[in-house]
Amino acid sequence: MNNQLREQEKTSISRTSIRNHKIKKSLPQNKKKWMISIAAFIIILISGHLIVKSMYTPERMVRSFEKAVSEHNYKEVSHILEEGGTRATLNENSVKAFMEYMNSSELINQVDDLVKDGAIQNAQLVDKNGNHVLTIAKGNKFLGIYQTYTISAEPFELTVTSPIDELELQLNNETTRLNKDEYEKSYQKILPGKYSLSAIYQGEYSEVEETVDLDFSKATKNKLEQELTFNVSYVQVYSNEPDAKLFVNGKDIGKKISEVEKFGPFLLNGQTIVHAEIELNGEVIKTDEVPINGKYIDLLFNTPTQNEEKTEEDGGFFAGIKDFFDRYLPESKPSTNNLEEKQFIDGLFNQNGQAFLESEEYQKKIKKKNTTQKLVSFAMKNSKQDDSGMVIVTNETYEITDKKGKTKTKSFEITYHFSRVDDELKMDRIEEVKEIKS
Known part of the structure; x- marks a missing residue:
């Protein structure tokens, strides 16, 4: 009996020992598994971190942009530029034009230079004309950890000038109006x-x-200027009879020449014809018909102007020029005294011009000789003008009285040159004086 009990105790002790041994043996194995699992997780975490980090490097952004531009993927380029906060207008036409601009100018090959070794080396892409084309910058942090980068395109400015107003302009599917x-x-x-x-x-x-x-490749510092040079413009009409009626293609427009400050606009191709008419002494007088092929039109009447005023104190030269401008230039008014006349004449002369100097010298000679001149007739013979100025040829007749009281009449063909200063004509020289022999 006792032997049986001892045997049972031995068996129980043996089983307990085996169980305890197994438990002790399993503890290191579980710990090892946990350590392996933790290590694997850390490796996966680090790998994931590196993969995610590589997705947000500036090089990655640049490569994505270059690929989209090179492949003309306007949707992807639009997305990149929009994410970058581009202030320029983004639509299909403008983005496609931008991609062509980048590829044709080889600027796309310079984008790589903006970044290096995971950092921004140069935040701006500037071309040879000083145009700021692209900007690369740091964006938000993904998950609060990973630094992102953006690319934006800088906007350009366009200025369009036109020779005429009330014009409709269409650009990039946008219609505007002057x-x-x-x-x-x-x-x-x-x-x-x-x-x-x-x-x-x-x-x-x-x-x-x-x-x-x-073509914005011709822009400088993000600005492009475009002048519209089509052959159309307003015109200015000059005449020695400012009260004459104006006709366009034979039709009376209901205005006098003096009432027309800005006329048109016209195509300057000579297809439009203008002339003027005036009634003098019960007779209708017409100018020649002149085709409009320039900004300045001369409509001259062959009507000599008699000057009945005595000009003993004032030289015939000044009297003739004054009378001419009273008739020829709009809003010129006769003066009532010598001071007003001097101011009037000074305003018409280019003070640095040869004619101004010659006229003063001429007047000194006239006074020294104690002679007087009286303008008895003044007629416009012809004129020619352009953007720089005008040449006028006149026929002028003077009564010249010497100090002995002897009077003789002389006629001259005089060619005047006028320069255009701030849209006003200033006489700067007398090109030629020819006496007309009777």
Whole structure:
């Protein structure tokens, strides 16, 4: 009995020992598994961190941008530029023009230079003309850990000038208008590239529709200026009879020449004809018909002007010029005394011109000889003008009385030259004086 009990105790002790041994043996194995699991998790975490970090490097952003531009993927380029906070207008036309601009100018090959070794080396891409094209910058942090980077395109400015107002302009599917007395339009927030600008005008005397090619590779410091040079303009009409009626293509427009300050606009191709008419002494007198092919039109009547005023104190030269400008230039008024006349004449002369100096010298000679001159007739023979000035040829007749009281009549063909200063004509020289022999 006792032997059996001892055997049972031995068996129980043996089983307990085995169980305890197994427990002791399993503890290191579980610990090892946990350590392996933790190590694997750390490796996965580090790998994931490195993978995610590599997705947000500046090099990665640059490569994505270069690939999208090179493949003309305007949707991806639009997304990148929009995410970068681009202030320029983004639409299909402008983004496609921008991609072509980047590829054709080889600027796309310079984007790599903006970053190096995971850092921004140069935040701005500037071309040879000083145009700031791209900016790369730090963005928000993804998950609060990973630094992101953005690329934005800098906007350009376009200034369009026109020789006429009330013009419709169409650019990049946008229609704008130059209102009355507006000759300049500015466009902001444009992506650089090549565009077509349409100009449309419909007026009383002419219709114009032209297309101009714009190339922002010619811009400087993000600004491009485009002057519309189509052959159309307002014109100025001059005449020695400012009260004459004005006719366009044979039709009376209901205005006198003196009432027409800005006339047109017209196509300067000579297809429009103008002339003037005036009634003198019961007879209607007409000028020649003149085609409009320039900004300045002369409508001259062959009507000599008699000057009955005595000009003993004033030389015939000044009297003739004064009388001429009283008739020829709009709003010129006769003076009533010598001071007013001097101010009037001084205003017409280019003070640095040869004619001003010659006329003063001439007057000194006249006074020294104690002679007087009286202008008895003054006629416009012809004139020619352009943007720089005008040449006028006149026929002038004077009664010249010497100090002995002897009077003789002389006629001259005189050629005057006028320069255009601030849109006003200033006489600067007398080109030629020829005596007309009777």
